Amino acid sequence: MSVNSGSGFVSLVSSGPGDPELLTIRAAARLRDADVILYDDLSSGPILDQAGPQAELIAVGKRAGRPSARQEHVNALLIEHARAGHRVVRLKSGDAGIFGRLEEEIIALREAGIGFEIVPGVPSAVAAAAAAQIPLTRRLTARRLQFLTGADVTGALPADINWAAIADPAVTTVVFMGQRSFPKLAQGLIDHGLPGDTPALFAEAVSHPHQRLIRTTVEKLAAMLADAPISQPALILYGPLAHGKDD
Numbered sequence: 188m189s190v191n192s193g194s195g196f197v198s199l200v201s202s203g204p205g206d207p208e209l210l211t212i213r214a215a216a217r218l219r220d221a222d223v224i225l226y227d228d229l230s231s232g233p234i235l236d237q238a239g240p241q242a243e244l245i246a247v248g249k250r251a252g253r254p255s256a257r258q259e260h261v262n263a264l265l266i267e268h269a270r271a272g273h274r275v276v277r278l279k280s281g282d283a284g285i286f287g288r289l290e291e292e293i294i295a296l297r298e299a300g301i302g303f304e305i306v307p308g309v310p311s312a313v314a315a316a317a318a319a320q321i322p323l324t325r326r327l328t329a330r331r332l333q334f335l336t337g338a339d340v341t342g343a344l345p346a347d348i349n350w351a352a353i354a355d356p357a358v359t360t361v362v363f364m365g366q367r368s369f370p371k372l373a374q375g376l377i378d379h380g381l382p383g384d385t386p387a388l389f390a391e392a393v394s395h396p397h398q399r400l401i402r403t404t405v406e407k408l409a410a411m412l413a414d415a416p417i418s419q420p421a422l423i424l425y426g427p428l429a430h431g432k433d434d
């Protein structure tokens with residue numbers, strides 16, 4: 188696919204979980220050719236070494252501030268740089284379409300009449316399973332795979348959880364952004380019939396040099412996270428496949 192360089196164009200690029208080797212060839216090409224790269228915290232680090240020397244790098248993640256107006260601010264920057272005729276990359280961690288607020292940016296670009304493309308990538312959940320050497324599905328005992336967020340807009344456990352779905356023992360469930368709320372989530376799961384000894388995998392900083400994988404159970408992980416400080420992004424996988432050999 189070629190990029191329209193005449194009138195400005197936005198590539199919504201997925202960075203994968205953090206290791207530059209997990210970028211797609213297309214993502215690396217867009218980074219190399221970009222005039223401007225707006226990136227999130229989780230897609231910074233060595234990924235940005237793929238950018239060309241001409242690129243202006245703009246941090247727009249949480250650490251860049253503006254908590255309340257952040258999304259509107261990012262939308263405005265995308266539009267401003269595209270209208271200036273730049274090749275703009277909006278870099279998002281994992282796959283941009285998973286808990287990445289992609290829709291807000293698509294709507295803003297469409298409304299502004301700016302051409303864009305979406306470059307898919309490796310979701311952190313998929314990279315976590317690969318790092319732990321487990322599949323995400325299995326015939327008969329894990330025929331469904333579900334991704335959920337453990338945090339609503341306020342950071343709390345969402346109030347409208349479909350407990351029957353997420354307490355289903357024959358499913359692989361992956362919780363994003365769930366470290367803080369997992370003790371509460373786990374109690375709800377157990378109350379809705381999921382055995383406390385269901386295998387669970389805690390996957391922190393997947394594909395980064397300080398990656399940490401802990402294989403445990405839903406009940407024990409809830410106890411572990413109840414007083415654990417949070418410093419790294421992490422996922423929680425639970426279900427019949429979330430075990431394997433210890434590291």
Ligand SMILES: C[S@@+](CC[C@H](N)C(=O)[O-])C[C@H]1O[C@@H](n2cnc3c(N)ncnc32)[C@H](O)[C@@H]1O
Pocket residue numbers: 204205229279280281282283284285286287309310311312362363364365390391392393394395420421422
């Ligand atoms: C805003 S969501 C973005 C998810 C991303 N679009 C994806 O497909 O992986 C951020 C959450 O994704 C998870 N995450 C992203 N990168 C990760 C990594 N390298 N290791 C572990 N979890 C990660 C964490 O749960 C983190 O809080």
